[in-house]
Amino acid sequence: MKNKKKLVKFILTVITVVLFLLTTFPFVIVVINSAKASLEIMTDPTSLPVRWTQLFENIKEIWTSPSIKYSKSVFSSVIITTLSLLSISVFSAMAAWVLVRRKTRSSTVIFLIFISGLIIPFQVVMFPLVSLFRMINETVGLQMLRTYHGMIFAYIGFGAPLAVFMFHGFIKSIPLELEEAALIDGCSKPQIFFKIIMPILKPIFVTISILNAIWIWNDFLLPSLILGVGQDIQTIPLAISAFAGSFVKKWDLIMTAVLMAAAPIIVGFIIGQKHIIKGMVSGSIK
């Protein structure tokens, strides 16, 4: 009996280790190869780099290359990610709060529509979305494609369902009496939201922000449709894709650029992972 338990434990440990190696392998390859020159990658992609200082040379080249405009793409990515995150979390929290507290049939229907947004695959709506954006331009005259606001608007739409769902679950667990106490204390509705509800929702805000930050920061497909590759506004993934032309693939620069792009998200995740787990649990179980 005891031996059997030990065996099971051993097998589980082996599986865990294998899974760990499998998932970290691509990342390790990126780290190793980001400090190599192009030729070195071709000849020996798995060995440790000869000189780690090559990393800084690669970074310098990416940062200064006039054809890539990497620094400008960092700026665009930061703008798009921060504004999208802010809008998604604040608007979704507001929407979820109203949907939880107003127990009417219409709020149930609206909530279900939000949920259905979670089920519909992105690929199904991506082309209609582009034509819709084009139509908005033609009918109203508001340019949506290749603009910051068009991009952020699309992210709010795709990010809101999960955010509303998670906020909804959490707000349900906040006792109504808290809001009533605030009402008696003299709060207006907006004050109740910003002074009472928002601070309580902090763990969910962190969770939503990190989940969406990872997705928006890394996203390639949606920006490629809305901003277009090689256009004026480029996010980092779009800019990196320019390293891989049809004829030349600058693997050294791609690897370094990927590492540079991933670094802030990884740091953010490590800082916020405690909150992610807390947010996930409190949103689902309570």
Add this chain to the structure above:
Amino acid sequence: MANVKIDGINKIYPNGFHAVKEVNLEIADKEFMIFVGPSGCGKTTTLRMIAGLEDISSGEMYIGDQKVNDVSPKDRNIAMVFQNYALYPHMSVYDNMAFGLKLSKTPKAEINERIERAAKILDIDGLLKRKPKQLSGGQRQRVALGRAIVRKPEVFLMDEPLSNLDAKLRVQMRAELIKLHKELETTFIYVTHDQTEAMTMGTRICVMNGGEVQQVADPRTIYNAPANMFVAGFIGAPQMNFFDGLVTDNKNLKVGDQVFLLTDELAKSVEAKKMNNKPLVMGIRPEDIRSGQSNEGVEAIVEMTELLGSDLNVYFKIGEKQYIMKAEASSALKMGDVMYAVFDPNKLHLFDPESGSSLRY
């Protein structure tokens, strides 16, 4: 000065549920009024209507001289203590208490002074920097009270504030609330389903059932002269026993084989209500029954006993029906014994079986 006047208040929910029916009530200034009743009787809804958290379907409500039907909760000059305390979890005790004052732009020095005073009264001055989750249930309860006190309201509303506390703490807080009421000299309106709280704390009790007020009176009257069978059964533990009976000659009450001579007061009310020779219900409290000799009382069989330390609850059967009496803890009665139940004729209550109301009123 804040008396509360409730004039023909109704609460009908959109789904048609009539939660509060034509409630008329005047709560005097500085009174400790208790709303008591079983769950769903409308007591909390009434309290919430006084607070302004629930719309009034019809009728009028006054706090002081002001009609408050359409006045928002913050302008009613009330404070409410909730069952789950409703402390803001992200704020310290100090901020919880200061929140309302800050919103009303009270000067900082005054906020500090009021909080210090309230904290001293409630003995929470050492906890001001803590967050609610670092407090015990009793401490949270005090903070919730403190948050109400610092606002210097004209009316305190409390919705079952002690029901989340353990039994010992509840008794202690009960005494402190009574003390607090004396100290603050403010109108208290207190909702509970616990009849001990109702009896011990209130200057007057309003017993409610099914959305209607059953009786409003001081605790002694509620206990000794309940207005109807509901009040008689609800207040008092264990609850009052009811027997079917018949009065003849306006003074002889026949219950089973027993005949009791009614007191003058009861005899008069039977005559006034024209209940002679009509079936009625006799009520008697468990402590007004004793076990006597075979020639004194009705033969009964002991079904079960409950020792409470100071007394012994004896459940006995007469015929098919079960009744209860309170005996001395030293009593030797045990299951299966034959006993003779003797009723104190001076402590009888008579009710009209159709309306349920007492013949006294």
